[in-house]
Amino acid sequence: MDVNQSIAFYGTIIHSVDVKKPVVILENTVVAIKERKIVALQTGVEKKEAHQLISNLNIPIENFQILRTGEFIIPGLIDTHIHAPQYVNMGIGYDLTLLGWLDKYTFPTEAKFHDLDFASKVYSQVVKRTTTKWNYHCLLLCYYTSRCILATC
Ligand SMILES: [Zn+2]
Numbered sequence: 001m002d003v004n005q006s007i008a009f010y011g012t013i014i015h016s017v018d019v020k021k022p023v024v025i026l027e028n029t030v031v032a033i034k035e036r037k038i039v040a041l042q043t044g045v046e047k048k049e050a051h052q053l054i055s056n057l058n059i060p061i062e063n064f065q066i067l068r069t070g071e072f073i074i075p076g077l078i079d080t081h082i083h084a085p086q087y088v089n090m091g092i093g094y095d096l097t098l099l100g101w102l103d104k105y106t107f108p109t110e111a112k113f114h115d116l117d118f119a120s121k122v123y124s125q126v127v128k129r130t131t132t133k134w135n136y137h138c139l140l141l142c143y144y145t146s147r148c149i150l151a152t153c
Pocket of ligand 1: 081083
């Protein structure tokens with residue numbers, strides 16, 4: 001789908017706008033997007049009224065989707081804490097405390113990142129893994145690198 005095209009959804013929207021009310025659930029809601037911006041958000045809409053609302057917004061009906069029961073839309077997630085060098089250690093060391101894990105796995109692994117070929121291979125893998133399928137719900141990712149500046153560039 002072209003991200004610039006107009007699109008609209010009808011159903012449940014879950015979002016947060018205030019720490020005092022961290023979760024807001026809007027049911028029977030129409031959200032319309034044009035040129036990557038929300039141009040309409042109307043709650044309490046009957047399903048039969050939703051099509052007319054979409055038509056009034058000049059959004060093609062083929063770009064209108066009614067969410068099924070149990071489906072909902074949430075804001076995109078931001079993962080601000082990916083230790084990229086530790087990708088190679090995923091799933092190992094659960095028998096250790098944090099300090100034991102750091103000594104046995106983390107520090108020796110991160111020392112390998114002076115080898116630029118190794119670093120390139122690992123960083124390419126972690127970016128590919130975190131930007132496809134299993135993590136595509138994230139709109140923004142922040143990676144931590146090793147202390148080796150050359151490997152990070
Ligand atoms: Zn951390």
